[in-house]
Amino acid sequence: MICSIDFGANWIRSVFRSPENPDRLSMFAGRSEYALIDDTPAHRTALEGQNIPYAICEGALAVVGNSAEKAQWLSRVPGTSLFVDGQVPSDDAPARQMLSILTDAMLPAPSGKNDLCILTVPGGSENQAQFERNAEFLCRLVRMKGFRPVVVNAAEAALLACGNESAFTGISVVMGAETTSVCVSRYGVCIAKESIAIGSNWIDSEVARQFAIQQWDDEGNAYLDLETVRQWKQQGRVHLRNALSDRERALSRLYTAVLDRVTRTIGTMLNSHAVKTALQKQRMPVLLSGGAVMIDGFASLLTERFIEQELADRILSVRIAQDATTAVVRGGLIYGELEVRAQRKEDAA
Numbered sequence: 568m569i570c571s572i573d574f575g576a577n578w579i580r581s582v583f584r585s586p587e588n589p590d591r592l593s594m595f596a597g598r599s600e601y602a603l604i605d606d607t608p609a610h611r612t613a614l615e616g617q618n619i620p621y622a623i624c625e626g627a628l629a630v631v632g633n634s635a636e637k638a639q640w641l642s643r644v645p646g647t648s649l650f651v652d653g654q655v656p657s658d659d660a661p662a663r664q665m666l667s668i669l670t671d672a673m674l675p676a677p678s679g680k681n682d683l684c685i686l687t688v689p690g691g692s693e694n695q696a697q698f699e700r701n702a703e704f705l706c707r708l709v710r711m712k713g714f715r716p717v718v719v720n721a722a723e724a725a726l727l728a729c730g731n732e733s734a735f736t737g738i739s740v741v742m743g744a745e746t747t748s749v750c751v752s753r754y755g756v757c758i759a760k761e762s763i764a765i766g767s768n769w770i771d772s773e774v775a776r777q778f779a780i781q782q783w784d785d786e787g788n789a790y791l792d793l794e795t796v797r798q799w800k801q802q803g804r805v806h807l808r809n810a811l812s813d814r815e816r817a818l819s820r821l822y823t824a825v826l827d828r829v830t831r832t833i834g835t836m837l838n839s840h841a842v843k844t845a846l847q848k849q850r851m852p853v854l855l856s857g858g859a860v861m862i863d864g865f866a867s868l869l870t871e872r873f874i875e876q877e878l879a880d881r882i883l884s885v886r887i888a889q890d891a892t893t894a895v896v897r898g899g900l901i902y903g904e905l906e907v908r909a910q911r912k913e914d915a916a
Contacts, residue, residue: 568678569907570714571685571899572670574705575599576650576744576768580896581673594893595673600646601665602635604628610641624661631665643784645792653689653745655701670708677713681907684714685899687721689745717906722750723757724898725856729888737852738833741895742859744768747829751836751851758845759836763828767859770821771796778814800862807864822868830872837881850883856894860887
């Protein structure tokens with residue numbers, strides 16, 4: 568059994584081929600957050616009446632994953648991410664247990680043969696200590712399920728899923744909640760990769776802070792209401808290149824700041840010795856993935872930043888991947904199938 572799981576700061580997604588019909592994929596998506604609700608008889612009755620599972624946790628009722636959104640109306644406090652700032656919590660035992668429960672629920676039963684799980688890890692560059700700690704914990708969860716874990720870069724995986732039009736050659740950019748991943752590949756082989764410790768959560772937090780989009784608990788403490796910002800971005804017909812209100816103009820400026828960092832990183836990568844040797848001055852297509860790229864005007868704003876950074880002569884095209892939100896997890900499955908195929912050839916040789 569080969570499967571893939573994409574651990575994101577806002578969503579966890581998994582995919583694998585259906586054991587009954589290998590031509591069909593089974594895909595699951597769960598919010599990587601939990602809600603804490605006061606442990607009262609009324610709240611228990613409300614949760615049980617809606618068939619929402621919960622756990623008793625230090626005087627509170629903990630609701631995790633997609634159920635957290637359904638139960639949010641019972642709490643004045645916004646949901647808490649299972650990956651605060653993109654990190655596996657080191658001092659939050661309930662959150663670590665919830666991650667274990669979600670991972671177990673979203674992966675299939677191992678078959679006992681070629682049980683391989685490809686996973687992405689949040690939390691910055693692969694050579695950073697925090698990333699290694701995140702990877703160690705998440706790989707342990709995968710092993711507990713019975714799979715051999717293999718960590719893959721998110722941008723590299725996305726290119727495998729959606730880069731067939733360019734013969735899997737180009738620049739892949741995956742903008743997640745806490746991290747933006749970039750890789751340059753030639754015929755599916757990664758030449759250079761980098762992770763930038765910034766994503767859509769920083770943008771949403773700044774919008775909420777600048778425009779006082781908040782929630783208050785019973786004691787009068789204020790919390791930034793990121794979910795309201797996200798819903799506004801998705802449902803408000805916002806366009807980054809055609810801002811009409813002060814909030815839309817602020818959003819455009821924040822996206823511009825992030826994309827300036829992305830384009831500078833790409834420029835550095837294109838000027839590296841490894842990329843110059845492999846690709847010379849070949850113009851490269853740019854493939855965009857991740858939930859944050861789905862906002863209208865993202866591709867054209869990035870194109871403008873390439874022009875501003877004097878990189879336009881190195882870019883062939885800029886396009887958003889089909890099913891951009893699931894590109895990473897689907898690419899992980901492809902990576903795993905290629906890995907098993909290569910292993911079989913080695914064994915046969």
